[in-house]
Amino acid sequence: MSTHPPVAIVTGASRGIGQAIALRLARDGHAVAVNYAGHRTGADETVAAITAAGGHAIAVPADVSQADEVAGLFAAARRAFGRIDVVVNSAGIMSLAPLAAGDLAGFDRIVAVNLRGAFLVLSHAAREVADGGRIVALSSSVIAKAFPGYGAYIAAKAGVEGLVRVLANELRGRGITVNAIAPGPVATELFLTGKSEQQITQAVQATPLERLGTPEDIAAAVAFLAGPDGGWINAQVLRANGGFA
Template sequence: MSTQQKRVALVTGGSGGIGRAVVERLSRDGFAVAVHYAGNAARAEQIAGTITGAGGAAIAVGGDVADEQAMTAAFDATEAAFGGIDVVVNTAGIMLLSPIATLGLDDLDRMHRINIRGTFVVSQLAANRVRAGGAIVNFSTSVTRTQFPTYGAYVASKAAVEAMTLVLARELRGKDITVNAVAPGPTATPLFLEGKDETAVANLAKAAPLERLGQPEDIAEAVAFLAGPARWVNGQVLFANGGLA
């Protein structure tokens, strides 16, 4: 099969924990993948090189997700390499935790710029450039309904992601493009583990009925479902959290 015949996925944050697992999972499904990075070009290039070395098709593309010109260039590079885009998975985001009463507003602005504006910029480009039969997958969090303390500003940004995702699904009526969000529970990534002691991690691991943390590969399975066979799942938030209430 030539590269031009493959389905093509652009994964923002593709050099990160969940993003990398998504890239690797979609590659195993036969996708050509664009591995997006914001700051770590070497890691994205290494991931793309590993996929290419194993017989897959991958490139690295960079840019600030909240910068529409940078992301237009990333979409352009993906289309130039592979002939089009079928799936956009938007895993890029940051998580800054603090009680609402004490969160610095600069941190609020930084998080909302990346998580809200970034998702909006990428979703806007995807809405105009994903091919028929394709999928857009954004990322929320299970904390939108578990309401853990210190997550207030982060949850606010992800609630906005859920809202724009569900509206976009309705706006793309007639284009045969699904739009969904994945809402992971506690997942063993550097983003999640940073700043937590062993007791906090252990308590979170026990919170789900399956009594473990999610792994990036667990979340990638949900994305692969939405990116591939789940054509009748549209305008939904899929909670991938092991049964966390």
């Protein structure tokens, strides 16, 4: 049996949910490749927190919508740690616009990061994750709500859920699980930016637990799927949302 820690890649891990996932997986014993696109300071802080606690981590820049940069991310993780056991695709963006506005540039950007990015990360994970490993993608519970203005975001996240189910079937025989986590409203910059106090209050009231989720709530769900207790969960979407949807 190998004495080396399992190795995880977490995309979008410089802040918010991705950062919490990286910290939690490190706490659970994983060496972590902390991916970021534009927030280098946050990635460095994540790595510093992991190493200060006795763990192992590196920060790796990569825009998940760019094929060569995703390839570089996986190559950097393998160079640093020798193997890849867990991949969590948490990178994502969100902007809101009604379909009637015809914001094609906004639509293309959301699809590029949230869906094309997921496709690229999952594709590399399928080739590079060790047998018996774990692949987790981030979706969203807003899919079930169909709120006005969320068309592009929902379309991209629905596509992510489709990719997860297909990949789980394609990896038959290798003991690799492929699942999605669909958070509800979580108190992150991504969720809070551009929302009024009334909109935030409505989100809280729509949740039976009467609070927004925390990044740590979602990280705990990812840790379950990435750990030994999640080994029989495959091709599923876990809606970690406090009852929001």
